[in-house]
Amino acid sequence: MELDTLFITALIIGFSGAMMPGPLLTATVNESYHKGASAGPRIILGHSILELLLIIGLIMGLGSFLVLSSVKITISIVGGLFLLWMGIGIIKDAGFSKVKLELAAVGSNKSLQPEAIGVLTSISNPYWTIWWATIGLGYVTMAWEQGIIGLIVFYLGHISADFIWYTGVSFGIASGKEMLSDNIYRIILLICGVFLVGLSLYFIYLGVKPLGIF
Template identity: 30%
Template sequence: MFRGGIIIELTKDLILGFTVGISAAVIPGPMMFATIGASFHKGWRAGPSVFIGHALVELAFFVLILVGASSFLGKSVVSYLAIIGGLMMVVFGLVMIKKAKEASTMDVSISASSLNLSSGPISSGIMTSALNPFSGTVSAGIITSALNPFFVAWWLTAGSAILLQEYLTGIFAVTAFIVGHWIADLGFLVAVSSSFSRGTEVISQSTHKKLVYLCGGFMAFFGLWFMINNNNILR
């Protein structure tokens, strides 16, 4: 029974990490454009390469959050973080819903080309050079993550709150959450690179719009649940 309870808890953590990861991944942004641009030259392998760079940046955030937690972590601190993080999740969710129409009508191929990711010589600009597939897709994953304000804001607020809640449960809960999150990131980026390397779209614009609405709604709902139930979660 005890073992079964642990398995159920870890499964919940894995699903939570996956759902949070896919909710953020479906929004078109610099990392998606970098993957699309690189896929025209490197095929499906662009996805895993960009993911490695992205995961390295996230790993740095995980270490900083958890190392810092060991020095000041207490249930009252996590409770405050849960409220702040939950509020930020609500805000992020509402922004996703607002941006759903824009995301569904965006021509991601043109957007990728506008970043000089799919063709042309390497620009002398630092940002463009770093994003160009010929300069390395791993570095593209690092830069498009580290310089993305949404990504940084997420891990400094809501992401930190979730990770610290998992930390209170145990290191296996943290590991399950991270694994689920990375499965979502890797799976989506591979789907994007595989699809665009064949000259097709991952999903239709109509389906994309619905998916963004769904993920935005989930994010806002989970943020509210996080704030309301943070004391129960801590117990």
């Protein structure tokens, strides 16, 4: 995968994960309501540092393992199937209006800085672990084929989506405005879901191609 394609796909898939309702979005809403627009970027700063350490750990511990043909095939197929499941789920939820951009804030955690909340919220989210064990690992494997520059491009694309989305949410909460209606939110999710399905097929194709099926 070329570097520009790697960045763009990492950015879009990053949006698809960032926009789904979950602990990180809830924490961002709550902290932004109580601490202002800087809370969102600070939460994602902690989140992004954790992901950087994770990528470094993957490469340091699995670098030679990831280049094995059998490993790349397995990761591509498993990651593609999980991506397909994720994309179909997003399309169904968005199409049947099962997701909403909840903007109701509760109490702020005054004992923790937003950066720490970003780290702890991410670690405690099982979905985050599953994502990195499947889709994330698949991307790291592809990026590693381009060397360090590939990993940097992937990482920047991935975290850019988080910073853009959560900064927007944080600013909207702090300024007392809903920047997105539920309908627009669902349309964006629907587009992301369709993209994920297409990308999942590409992942699966990369996995089965060496097997001579196509």
